[in-house]
Amino acid sequence: MKSRGINGRRLRLECAARRGRTARTIAVLGVVGLGLLAGTAESSAARLHRAQLALSHVRRTRRPSPTFARSGGAAARAPLGARLRGAGSTPNDLLRSAIPANALAAGLGGSAQITGTVTAAATSAPIKGIAVCAYQLFGSGEVCAQTNAGGQYALTELPAEEYVVEFFVPLGSSLNYVPQSYGEATGGELQAVVLPEATAASGIDAAMLAGGALTGTVKNGEAKPIAGIEVCAFDVEGFYASCAITNAGGEYQVADLGSGQYAVEFWSPFESGLNYITQFYKGAGSFGEAQLVPVSAPGTTAGINATLKTGGQITGTVTSAASKGSLEGIVVCAYGEESEYERCALSGSSGQYAVVGLQSGHYGVQFAATSSGPLNYAPQYYNGKALPREAELVGVLAGGTKSGVDAAMLPGGQIGGRVRAWGSGASLEGIVACALPSGPEQLFGCSSGSLPDGFYAIVSLAAGKYKVAFLSRGEYALQFYKEASTFAGAQELTLAAGGVLEGINAELKLSVPRALTSPRISGSAVEGSTLSVVHAAWTNHPTSYLDQWGRCDSTGSNCFTIATGASYALQPADGNHTIRVRESASNLGGSGAFAYSTATAVVAPATSTEGSARGTPSGTTPVSPPPIQGVLASGAALPSVAQLKALLAHLLAPAGRGARIGALLKRGSYSASFRALTAGRLTISWFVVPRGAHLAAAKPILVAAGRVSPAAAGPASIKVRLTSKGRRLLAHAHRLKITVKGTLAASGQSTISAKRAVTLKR
Template sequence: MRTYRMLFVGLLVVANYFLSTLATPAAARTAGIVAPSVPADVFTCVGTVGAATIDGVVRSPGDVGVQGVTVELHSLSGTRAKAVSTNAAGAYAFTGVRDGSYLIRFNPQYATGALLDEWYDNKADQASATPVVVGKGRGASCINATLAAGTQISGRVTASDSAAALQSVNVLVYDAAGKHVASGYTDVSGNYSTSPGLRTGIYRVYFASPIGKPYLAEYYTDKADLATADLVVVTAPAASTGVDAVLAPAARISGRVTDAVTGAGLPDVYVAIDGYSVYTDANGYYTSTAGLASGSYEVRFGPISNDSDYIEQRKSATLTAPNLLAGVNAAMEKGGRITGRVTDSDGNPLKDISVFVGDETNGVYQRYVSTDAAGVYTARGLPTTNYIVHFRPSQYVEEYYNDKPDRQAADLVAVTAPNTSSGIDAVLAKGGAILGRVTAADTGAGLDDVSIEVYDISGDYVETANTTATGYYTTSTALPAGSYRVKFTPKDSGAAFGYTPQFYNNKAAFAAADVVTIIPPNTATNIDAALQPGSSISGRVTGVAGAAIESVNVQVYDSAGERVAKGRTNTVGSYVTLPALSTGTYRIGFFPSSVDPGRYLDEYYNDKTALALSDPINVVAPDGITGIDAVLAQGGAISGRVTAADTGAGLSNVLVSVYNAAGEPFAYGYTDASGAYTTSALPSGTYRMRFVPQGSGGGNLTKTTSALPSGTYGVRSDQQSSEGGYLSEYSGDAVTLESAAAVVVTAPNVTSIDAALAKGATIAGRVTAADTGTALKDVYVTVYDSSGEEVAFASTKADGSYNIGNGLHPGAYRLQFRSDNSASSYAMEFYNDKATLAEADAVLVTSTTNVNGIDAALAKGSRISGPVTDANTSAGLSRIQITVYASNGSQVAKGYTGPTGGYVTEPALASGSYRVGFKPYGYGDYIGEFYNDKPTLAAAEALQLTAPTNRTGVDAALVKGGQITGQVFTGATTNAAGTVGQPGVAVTVYNSAGLAVATGETNGLGVYTTRPGLPNGSYRISFAPPNHMDYQPTFYRGKLTLATADPVEISAPGTRSGINDTVLPLRAAFLPLTLR
């Protein structure tokens, strides 16, 4: 076998995590994509194998073939394309490999012998791997590997109550960075050995609950989480033995499931709790075998098959390890059915059509069935309520019953259990399709692996397809009549990698794309694209000491400040951005992971603190840009421990929020089981903190803040405890952010701040349906203090119960009950059966005494629905936000239009008078309005609702207005290119009456665009800089009051551009001084 050494000039780009380059056939060209640190020599082994084949042998250090090694084939862009296993001789082969360049990993996780994984050719990581080339009718042979010996961790796992061996315990090994690197399973004797081999280093070990046995998981040795686990020091090739575990018994639950009418036990019913399931035996009995810790759980009982008529049930259960909670039974009732037949327009039955049946309240799919050969479907086990039936074919136009285009317009199907609602039929029509070819602009060759994305005129994604090896594509015949825009995006792992995406017809943006008109059942043909070769930006990210930083998110911004590409650093800190970039000016930001133990701080190129200050990078496609490196500074941190003031025990799951000098949330952390915490990264400065309990109390809680630069900081710890009822507080035992003690952080040091939370009172109760008395799940219960500020919340469980876990200070509170999900057909109310917050009965809390019995019975309510369309074309508008206002002006319900413009508001509303507003959430250029074609809420036509009757036909036809765009400066912020824009400036547009009618916010380059659209007229604009800046709100142009601002004239529709301004610095006020 001969080996050829080939040198390629003009190295090509690679991708996230991968650095390599080489020449490929024209159709697979990756021009301009360059990678740093790529060896000049690329080894290509061409042997006797056929085209599209890669093969080789994997051996151990003793030159013996190794069976069971997983050989992974990765594209240069970082996607694992294929994987095979070596045979008894250590041989492997990939067939059907497309022309291109690949990286190969040898992973011995399932092989014996504690061998180390590696990349071809004898490389430790992806970044340094040698590429393998397939092309020009030749495969690649002798891609061999000799794996080095590592070491293993081994031990034995037993039960603490019997000392018996525990089989089928999954043992997971994590490296110093918290990455899973090896695993193993205990055998019948409880013994285990991990694989693949481990390199010399420090590791932590996790023992999962054994399969089918109720024992608790733990970390080595007997620790609750990864952070506190004992370290296992490994020195290869010596084995690390005796890493044992003794698992404690878990809590258990048992009961029986029966037929509610006959009382007979029901076999094969699943009982699900905390992600684990067991099944009832032949007589309906069950006992859990999962490793359940003490706590409150939801238990679900349901049939295994969609062919069952039984309705799923849910119950709440509180468990205490290691005890058995017996008698958690369920008496299951039979539900109703929906059945029908699906045919084409000629009456022929359609097989394998997916039918989704969901409840009317939120469209959650209760049942998912398919039609049989006769076109018939049946959905079973449906509780009594109204349903929406959705027919979702692959080659026909989807529809909702009864011949409706979307969920909002669908006819409801009423089901009364255990009866059957029949005749819910559908006649499906063939839609249109889009056909075309994608080629390389530089060669004319067809491009494989290009994703074709079809969007409707509103910008909603509706269909996709992929090009073949010759560049051709065809979408399914499922597109309804209408106008569409098409985007062509090369896949990161495909042959078209390295070409720039575009919209049809050679357009850079969605708004500029040519429209493709579909008239079913016809196909729109010749929707072609010729993609241009593009460029990449690459570099390396390190710490101050030069160590590589992994998993840094790299974001690329265009000249307007919009994100257009991204990358992620690999194990050696290198990155390459994707997708390919066209010629232009770009900026780059580096954002380390929030869980990075190095506590590194964000920055922009080149060592700048803001996007606007960053150095621009000029790209000339197809030439790649290399050497765009970053050295990230290490921040400080805040860490400490949160305890219960009455017991001294650590409190787990306390949210620790850190606020900057402007009072804005800046970083956070959560306490662990011991009460310890560490916040996420912060620069040096002064902060304040809040501690808020979030979950059950007790235990120890430890966390540490991530990167903080030098300075003074304030810390607040917020903890909500569903059981403990401890009070939130701010740093320094303060009750408000303003009075919180300041916390100074000096990077890279860690500041220690502890908190001891006082006990408070809780409020508890139960929520039911007024019409049936049944429990209501997922009802939001919100607590307001005497000033009307929201101070706590909870959700009802399956049995309708709730407990406000946040500790409450003595005082008077008011409660709101707002339904959601399965309960959203019930109207909101305040305690005690009141319509508004002002009318609500007060709930008095004294001392630390818990208040129980604050119940609510919710009545069925009404919904509002209708279509929203374009006033000129009558086309439906999606993503329009509909807001419902009560008579006092408060927002009480909302909805969003679907693909065809229909909407239904949620939650349901009690009888009363309401007003409706339409806000173009997804469109910047449409003018918002209120019902019925009114410009303000005060002028809106009121709707009278009589629950539970729904109100339909509340329509709106929106017209396009004008928008304003520009850039905002501070006048003092500059970079190499001169004065730059100021990010975070709030832009507000006022009409002639002084009312705010549109808003915007400047992006990282100070650029803004207002929305929604504006009608013809004269407007004035304010620019409000972020709170922490020493600048004041400024009115256009450079004025100090709204009245003196220069007016801006709008002629709709269209965009008024160039409305730039410079915000003014704060001015000191001087008082007259009289000397005596």
């Protein structure tokens, strides 16, 4: 059967995430569907935004192996959702059992919809019971449904946004198909579905490939079958693929697998109470040592058996230091100091717990109240220590028991306040407030979402210094206390042991509009005619628009603003030029980035020029063609070598949203506009260099390359296009470290070269 061991995995991941292992680590656990957000203090705002995006973005949000729960192994390369969500093949996995078994699902309060049909690739027959989920690219909203007997589905009431649509087999189903996202098929690429307000995206179909399977039997050291063991398959990069639970005979079938090689893991879920040491096929102790198992879909690879060894255990009792009474629901985690192995448990009604399945070794033991639970106790480490480096280690032998590892919990600190909408003052419900530690080895804490009256409370905090972040599902901009947009700019709060900080309020601004499409120009490109702008489709409900008209050369470049407004009457001065418009939309949160139209045809002369006015309005500013990633300032007429080097170095640093992995895959390239200081030739190449190798000596992998030859000083742009190998690398990467090499051959000067290391991120 397919795995349902969700709560235990969520418990383990919450435990691992909440433990602050370094001074620079921030882990943020959002509840009510937000999930885990992780980042660093240096890039908190950007990382938190990327985490929100990752939770709804990509099909390969997989459960990490326990071996990598706290390591720099395969799970560290997985998307953030993979390190959080638990079992299953989708970001919605913790809620997968609740996916409605009907073909129509109402969504998130918008007016758009997505419809389509799911069929079998081999027979073109419709498939009933396939789960279909739409995830917002720039938010955390998601809507799911199941296909009907005709293979049809409808996701309705969706806000304007870009969506990734995923098709997969839900838990409990006997179907066996390989999960896929819209646009993926043999040789296909994932495509985002752009959904303006009040529109319907139809034909969002999928042809499902029949899945392969792994089968086998799991036994103990006495050759007796074990029921309740979870068996999971991971691809060669460590991404989760599928899981199953053994039956009473110890047998399992892991289905929904594509063709490839897999590492197979056998572990006892926390909630099962089984005491067996996690292992990989064939008897390996880690993912890296596992013997890979081939699968050729739709075939089945049989005989992938395992014999599990009995684990050690740590037991004890958790009580309240004040009342001496037992505490139920405290999370207890044992984490290895010699390895990355970790196991967790919950204390029962008598306060007793048992962490089982441990390898021989020494463990630190952490006690913490769950971030979304009703308890308010400060986290601690055995024996009554506040920080992990102070913890008294507990020695355990496989098959043995270390008892008496008790904890007396002290009251936790609290931070609370109220969240309102900026401008209107309306109370905001469902906003997650997170206390991010600025001190070493502290744990974070998050509220469970603000109440209808806007009030929130973050509990179970240790004494220390915190900065508070406020996160929504995307409709409001990320904000830190006090009215800061970055972690660095946030006001630091000092919380005493068991103390309470009240009045930590926030007024959140709406997220600014973001263009889903480009504006268009209607009308004839003839002198005397009037052109009108057709607004772009925008997110976040714009209340006003700014449209600027630009007169450009015959190629649509070198544009200068000539007018603003919704329409423009072509003048004689526009003859032999093209016209473009750039548009920005605004709401109470501010103005969004400009979106650019394509250029008109070259403006033709009118049959009569009476009444035409020539000339360009004074005081105009240039309108540069998109995408602009940072316009470089113009230099002197005869630029120095230092100036040229500075410009080249600037161009070697991909920046902005266009440099994110998702945007690169979507567009197939990265573009940057700049002002050339002189005529010449600019070449930029992106490489992945093998470890220990150098560009000059090794055979690095070319990820992307671009070249431009400005004929003179002035506006220019370069497009760095992905190679096929580059696409494959980025498609499976959450972060990719590349070497960017640039060469600038300026007219009349020596060639200048430079290179730098850059990390591309989701």
